């Protein structure tokens with residue numbers, strides 16, 4: 401595999417491997433815009449070390465990015481990093497346990513999409529390694545390779561100001577300047593469309609011309625003209641999915657086609673339309689919702705059913721055979737069932753879904769997904785805590801832009817019912833495909849102020865990120 405690396409990838413590969421076998425380890429950050437082959441490089445490193453019998457651990461900040469790496473897990477689940485740092489700041493791993501031994505004996509630890517991680521998670525990981533290795537060196541002297549792209553989305557913190565977001569970035573950690581930086585600059589994903597590749601970089605770095613409303617103008621041939629919502633949305637769906645009936649016979653042909661949109665509510669809107677249009681019998685699974693404090697159950701039951709909190713499956717989950725779904729919990733990471741694993745429904749029973757894994761090392765494997773109790777996340781501080789018993793899955797013809805980070809897709813439709821709202825979102829959505837011919841964008845009129853034009857949209861870029869990343 402290493403033979404196919406380009407010159408920059410090869411330099412990074414050789415430098416990292418030399419360090420793995422040197423007496424003193426140090427850590428790296430692979431910095432490259434979307435598509436420059438960071439994941440391709442990680443795969444080469446993991447394959448080389450593992451084929452020689454060494455332990456190489458792979459994690460990513462998000463579930464989907466982890467599912468792309470061979471043997472990948474989310475950093476949170478692998479290192480038992482706390483989810484709520486106001487309660488606890490240390491990883492819940494025993495120094496005598498098997499994972500600690502694995503870490504201690506590993507030649508390399510890889511952490512993808514580190515630009516999406518909160519600095520405190522990486523600092524907790526640093527403390528963990530120092531403790532396990534009984535060393536005061538950064539990361540306990542282990543060779544850790546972080547990778548990411550600060551043009552893409554940053555940590556997700558609900559209702560955070562720009563200052564809080566920047567503060568929470570890895571870039572603001574004292575660990576950042578301890579890393580040896582390796583750069584990749586050649587966009588391998590869009591190598592056949594250099595003009596598109598340059599446009600992407602201008603969007604990602606905030607260099608695309610902005611008008612007095614703070615909006616950029618997208619190339620006309622990428623945009624679906626707006627007539628009315630229904631007709632324009634139909635044209636977007638038609639561009640991406642062509643013929644759902646045909647795809648239902650061969651789901652692997654459609655699994656890399658996706659609609660990306662900024663908000664969960666528009667993901668639900670699209671998936672609702674698409675599941676109804678997909679051929680086959682519709683199965684509806686109703687969850688059982690119980691308040692954590694049993695005394696409130698009677699008062700809140702109907703209300704709970706109407707709730708659709710982030711991180712939980714819907715109360716009324718609609719599924720069809722051959723429809724693509726995404727797992728939203730770590731069910732059995734060893735068997736490939738992680739938060740972010742994408743599957744195709746094969747048989748829908750009352751109590752279990754028989755599904756097929758469609759990506760990664762477990763591709764093609766049939767698995768059974770049970771209904772499980774899932775609690776509302778702690779971040780939903782203003783709502784009532786409850787437990788929903790349901791299949792831990794969501795439909796995935798449409799995904800939020802943040803969830804698509806790290807993926808290469810065959811065709812993308814971007815649905816801007818409302819404009820993007822955070823740093824890097826537009827860039828991530830645009831940069832998932834190989835050429836501009838594999839992309840269509842629909843901008844709804846509610847989202848443009850003043851002059852009505854369907855090619856203008858907001859691009860959010862925090863230039864401070866690039867200044868910090870140079871340090």
Ligand SMILES: Nc1ncnc2c1ncn2[C@@H]1O[C@H](COP(=O)(O)OP(=O)(O)OP(=O)(O)O)[C@@H](O)[C@H]1O
Pocket residue numbers: 404405406409432433434435436437438439440441549588589805806807808831
């Ligand atoms: N040296 C190479 N030879 C051939 N194809 C490559 C090479 N490097 C990367 N690619 C291909 O380019 C595409 C993008 O690569 P990859 O996903 O590794 O980029 P990335 O930097 O991780 O992107 P992102 O930041 O968007 O996650 C993939 O389809 C990958 O297979």
